[in-house]
Amino acid sequence: MTTPIHLNEGDYLKNFPDSLDQFPEVIDREHYIDAWQFNTIFNSIVAIEQYLIDYKASIEATEGNDVIGDDGQFEIPIPPALYTAYKSVMAWDSDLLEENIKKDVTIFGVTGTLEIGAGGWPFSVANSMSVIAEDPVSSSLSLTVPAVPTVSATLSAA
Amino acid sequence: MLYLHEKATNYHLLFPTQLDVFPLMVQKRTFIDAWILNMIYASLLNVEQYLITNKMNIER
Numbered sequence: 001m002t003t004p005i006h007l008n009e010g011d012y013l014k015n016f017p018d019s020l021d022q023f024p025e026v027i028d029r030e031h032y033i034d035a036w037q038f039n040t041i042f043n044s045i046v047a048i049e050q051y052l053i054d055y056k057a058s059i060e061a062t063e064g065n066d067v068i069g070d071d072g073q074f075e076i077p078i079p080p081a082l083y084t085a086y087k088s089v090m091a092w093d094s095d096l097l098e099e100n101i102k103k104d105v106t107i108f109g110v111t112g113t114l115e116i117g118a119g120g121w122p123f124s125v126a127n128s129m130s131v132i133a134e135d136p137v138s139s140s141l142s143l144t145v146p147a148v149p150t151v152s153a154t155l156s157a158a
Numbered sequence: 159m160l161y162l163h164e165k166a167t168n169y170h171l172l173f174p175t176q177l178d179v180f181p182l183m184v185q186k187r188t189f190i191d192a193w194i195l196n197m198i199y200a201s202l203l204n205v206e207q208y209l210i211t212n213k214m215n216i217e218r
Binding site for chain 1: 182185187201209
């Protein structure tokens with residue numbers, strides 16, 4: 001009859017969650033059942049529980065769906081959830097209409113149809129002038145003015 | 159050296175809300191009572207049940 005031996009706790013490493021914990025193979029009549037063997041079981045269980053608790057929010061998260069923002073909403077918050085691939089967030093604005101966009105200009109897929117009248121756009125890069133303020137502290141003010149005579153006359157009078 | 163019986167009522171299964179509370183076994187001091195083994199089994203089953211309950215989320 002062999003005399004049982006004590007297994008050495010230091011020979012078995014706790015590696016979870018990076019890798020698996022190491023446990024002894026305890027053999028009847030060859031090994032003593034020592035207190036540390038129970039403690040290492042407790043420690044492993046607690047480590048697993050801690051891991052699951054740490055990731056509880058992810059594990060229990062509901063599945064997220066597509067998100068649609070409010071009219072004109074610039075920044076759209078994403079509700080907490082677990083999102084699978086190909087979910088989308090849609091921003092929209094009821095003013096993003098073809099009649100509100102200059103003809104042939106495309107913004108977010110909407111091509112404009114707005115045509116400019118005889119006077120052209122209110123301000124034109126091609127026609128500019130400088131206005132010097134009376135108060136020197138204000139320095140100078142640079143404006144672009146339209147080719148439309150009425151607007152030009154108003155600025156001159158000021 | 160006198161062996162002591164730990165009391166099961168001092169230790170609790172709290173998972174998944176919190177961590178389970180196990181006794182600290184001391185060599186030649188703590189008696190290995192049946193309830194300790196039963197607590198281990200119950201604790202493992204709680205973990206397994208939690209994983210099974212959330213199996214769909216974990217495996218997706």
